[in-house]
Amino acid sequence: MAANTDSAFVNRGIDQQQWPQILADSRELADALPDLLVEARQVANSVVVGWHGRRRAGPGESFWQFRPFIAGEPMKRIDWRRSARDDHLYVREREWEAAHTVWLWADLSPSMAFRSRLSPVSKRDRALVLLLGLAELLAETGERIGLPGIRRPTSDRHAAERIATALTHISHPVSLPETIDIRRFSEVVLIGDLLDPIDKVSEWIRNVAATGARGHLVMVLDPIEETFPFTGRTEFRDPESGTRLTTGRAEDWKREYQERLEAxxxxxxxxxxxxxxxxxxHHTDRPASEPLLALHSSLSGNLETLRAGRPG
Structure with a gap:
């Protein structure tokens, strides 16, 4: 599926010394994605059960329904074949197909590979399931879906599979995506632990908001990152820098740590x-369907508003 990954969108300028670890991470991600795609589709199916979608009358090519002809409408709108079946006149309505752009991003940086004994999955795998599951749901309603800096937005029934393929081409995962291609009237979904310095997160939000796009943030945390159940001599390692820190009484750090996380x-x-x-x-010991349902609901409401105010 490399043809679907625009070469102008691929990250470049990687230090040659980084390649061994980059290749290892890429292989690990490529190995995991097929199973995660299956899981994402299962979660998406559980969310979509009972969901009636956003189908409505309007300009488009897909047939939606017949309805009675209303006096004063142009005669050319009458479907004479259907009307010939009985003594009433009917109009053939088509489904409104005004697609909008939704940019999706999952943080695949090293900190997201974390998984504790309290969770069945890593933060990275859960973020990918949410991203692919959302892509699956949005593809069903015909939205244009893209990955900032990686894949241009397109409307495709197989969007989740295409995105999974594009993700294997990411040479250097970053927590916050590029904003240069994001435009007004689009939606941006960011899924990650959001543990970057607050100034960095704030700047990214300001840059996206300045484009006129709307955003949706999903903070994915392992439950152990909330509870901090460590005691005694404990060594902590920063997965981003490799820095190690050892404490003799980890329990003495709990209160201050939790206060800083809450702040x-x-x-x-x-x-x-x-x-x-x-x-x-979202905590990784909870079902993936919970944040996916919330995201789908928020996006559906926003896109309805856009359709009402800006057709096409």
Whole structure:
């Protein structure tokens, strides 16, 4: 599927010393994606059960329904074949097919590979399931889906599979995607642990908001990152830099750690609120269907509003 990955969108400028680890990470991701794609489709199917979609009358090519002819409408709108079946006149309505752009991004940086004994999956795998599941749902309603800096937005029934393929071409995963291609009237979904310095997250949100796009943030955390159940001599390692820190009594750090995490989370929530965005916290020991349903609901409402105010 490399043809679907625009060469102008591929990250470049990687230090040659990084290639062994990059290749190893790429192989690990490529090996995991088929299973994650299957899981994403299962989760998407569970969310879509009972969901009636956003079908409505309007310009398009797909037949939707017949309805009675209303006096004053142009005669050319009458479907004479259907009307010939009885004594009433009918109009053939088509489904409104005004697609909009949704940019999706999952943080695949090293910190997302974390998984504790309290969770069945890593943060990375859960983020990918949410991204691919959302792509599956959006593809069903004909939206244009893209990956910032990686894949141009397209409307495709097989969008989840195409995106999974495009993800294997990411040479250097980053937590926050490029914003240069994001435009007004689009939606941006960012799924990650959002543990970058708050100034960096704030700048990214401002850049996206300045384009006129709307955002949806999903903070994915392992439950152990909330509870901090460590005691005694414990060594902590930063997966991004490799820095190691050892403490003799880890329990003495618990309160301050939790206060800092709560302050960080509150700051992101406030940034999202000011921008008019949604913010969801998801723990990897909870079902993936929960944040996926919330995202789908938020996106459906926003895209309906766009359709009402800006057709096409």
């Amino acid at each position: 960080h989370r509150a700051a992101i929530s406030e940034l999202a609120r000011r921008a008019g965005w949604t913010f969801t916290i």
